Amino acid sequence: MKVRHSFVALLACAALPAGAQLSIEITGAGANRIPVSIADFAGERIVSQALTSVVRGDLERSGWFRLVEPGTLATMEPTAGNIADLKTRGADAYVAGGVLQTGEGRYESRFRLFDVPKQAALGGHTYAHGSNQLRTTAHRISDFVYEKLTGEPGVFSTRIAYVVKSTGRFELQVADADGMNAQAALASREPIISPTWSPDGSKLAYVSFEAKKPVVYVHDLASGRRHVAANFKGSNSAPAWSPDGKRLAVVLTKDGNSQLYTLNADGSGVNRLASSSGIDTEPQYSPDGQWIYFTSDRGGSPQIYRIGAAGGNAERVTFEGSYNVTPRLSPDGRNMAYVSRNNGRFQLTLMDIATKQSQVLTDTAKDESPSFAPNGRTLLYASEINGRGVLGTVSIDGRIKQKLSVQAADVREPSWGPQLK
Amino acid sequence: MRTLLVTLAIALPLLISGCSSQPAAPEQPGAGVEDRKPTAITTPPVVQPPISTGNVDPYDIAELKNPKSILSKRNVFFDFDMYIVKDEFKPLIEAHAKFLVKNPKMKMLIQGNADERGSREYNLALGGKRSEAVKKALLLLGAKEDQVESVSLGEEKPRCTDATEECWAQNRRGDMLYSGEY
Incomplete structure (x- = not known):
């Protein structure tokens, strides 16, 4: 040879x-998508926006969720009035969070997930991460939300x-x-x-x-x-x-x-x-x-x-x-x-x-x-x-x-x- | 595929019968081939093995590149998901087996190919069976094991890339290649 x-x-x-x-296009969605409202994460604007958009993108593309506008609400401690408002918007779940800069290129991201009809917190997490781990952190938040709401582990971090x-x-x-x-x-x-x-x-x-x-x-x-x-x-x-x-x-x-x-x-x-x-x-x-x-x-x-x-x-x-x-x-x-x-x-x-x-x-x-x-x-x-x-x-x-x-x-x-x- | 076969059926006998009237190029002994009239297009493209006329050797190495010699033909085509050598390709394989017997130093690589449909790994195996089937036929006709190697390219090296049956048929193929050709 x-x-x-x-x-x-x-x-x-x-x-x-x-x-x-790779670019992703949704060509079919589930019949009963869970309506979820994801507030803009509070904190350093450019960082928190990136985080929020990745979580929203993950959940929406999965086909298991429908995004509901949270309005101006962005608190991790929603009041009974906030919950009532989310209910009228048709949300079954609510996610809020925030990003804090803890040092040069170091961040702490927190979030909480709420069950709207039950008016109950379903849990949350705090992650310490660098600026290059923003997407990874967002995928882990998406995994948490997915698992709590569907009962199966999420695969956004894979x-x-x-x-x-x-x-x-x-x-x-x-x-x-x-x-x-x-x-x-x-x-x-x-x-x-x-x-x-x-x-x-x-x-x-x-x-x-x-x-x-x-x-x-x-x-x-x-x-x-x-x-x-x-x-x-x-x-x-x-x-x-x-x-x-x-x-x-x-x-x-x-x-x-x-x-x-x-x-x-x-x-x-x-x-x-x-x-x-x-x-x-x-x-x-x-x-x-x-x-x-x-x-x-x-x-x-x-x-x-x-x-x-x-x-x-x-x-x-x-x-x-x-x-x-x-x-x-x-x-x-x-x-x-x-x-x-x-x-x-x-x-x-x-x-x-x-x-x-x-x-x-x-x-x-x-x-x-x-x-x-x-x-x-x-x-x-x-x-x-x-x-x-x-x-x-x-x-x-x-x-x-x-x-x-x-x-x-x-x-x-x-x-x-x-x-x- | 059918159109290709029909074209071959018309073209090959024409080429061969035309050959006897052409003087051989001086540096390249021409293949003396039995004079045959063009046959009906329903006849499979059976090509007579070269027959020696006088001092011209139809199995000379130069014949591999002589478009008038059957030895210049190298393709064996297969049906979908099949690895049986069809009768119409037996004269071609016989000619190459004879060539290998007469030229024991020549080595051949057979590349098996599959069309793009279905699983890549299954097609890799299918290409392997196709090249192996050609190899076995050559060995039965006297070629030596150390002369012939078979490999598979699966669906990875398509000759034709349109999604048509004609194209797929061209890709379901075994190629007999000699040293220096691959």
Whole structure:
């Protein structure tokens, strides 16, 4: 093989220009959105405004909330009269807060959340932070409000990874869940596919074609350092982390067909998991670590199967249709997202594992790469709109939808990072 | 795809029959090919393997670049989600297998490709099965294991990027490439 100079840039922390950021558009909202009123946070104007707008944006974009104008009210100690006023405006919840400068570039942000009909405080928090942690602080406030009002943890503080393809260039990027703060972790002239977060959120495993063939890497995000996890003869792809972060399931062709193997994250301890005469690929561990779900054409068409994480007999999971691929388990293990082909359309589909009932969640035709939010309520996936690669999110009931796109480039291969404590 | 096949069915026999009337370029021995009349367009694009006429070697390395030789053709096309080599590509694979047998120092890389629909990882595996199917056929016909390497590009290197069946058909492909061509 002719050795060509291959362009690969490893980037520890490279901020991107504004045009390269993901922009989010809401394309569907929940049926019963909670009316919430968020007062302008008091304090140093420019700082508090930024905080308030991020919280409002988070809650509104989630599709679970409807923003109600608080009027001139901005107090963390609302009177009975204030509450009565909020009630007439139709607010069920009220958030107020303030920002104090405590030193050079140091701030203290406080907030309280109120249940309007019950006229009761639901709690609050104080965060000490620097001026560069404003958005992070706002996302944590949003997480608190979301959890108190919906009963499920919020995912505003999480991060996502995805690949942006522009002419002749592939970039593996990491951004906040709202698409902001996008940073490139890797840039290459060759394709990058299948990024997936380590359970502790510190690393990404992915497949890069920079060596003119697919090789699996593990990339530490803080340091920008990485190592080869699998580079055997033939192709190396489809990495999936075990829940304890110690092992990876991968697909290798070193012994012929695409087959499933597990290995330690450092590349040692290779173990063949299953054998078939056809294609086995796209492994994913169940959250309890007991099973590995995967795609196989061993029955004649691509279908989803599962096998014990230490091997054994594979059992078939999908039976309807002739193309069911890319199984992804929800964090609670109850649901499985996958892509099914229906009348020539490739659509994001959700199966209830216990009842085996399936529901198509989208009306797009080229869905790929589903990835669950850490709270299991939302799926992130890749699709195509007007010939352009975009990301979409959809709630597991199919109602709340967002589109995430990048100007003048295709965005694809998304992976939602874990919830960090 | 169908239009492509039809075009090939018309064009190939024409090229081949025209070939016998053309004098070979001096520095490049021309392929002596059986004289064939153009056939009906319903006939699959079966191309006769080169047949030696006199001292011209149809498996000379230069034939790889001779547009009149079947050896200049390198593509094997597949149906959606399939990795069976269709009968119409068997003469092409036979010709390359013979070439590899007669030129044991030549090495080939087979790149398997898939169209853009469906999962990238599944398509990577599918491209692998396609390149492997071409490789197996070549080995059965006498090519040696160390001459032929198969790899998959999945859906990552599309030749055609329109969202049409014609385009997808072109991308469901195995390419047989010799040293210096990849």
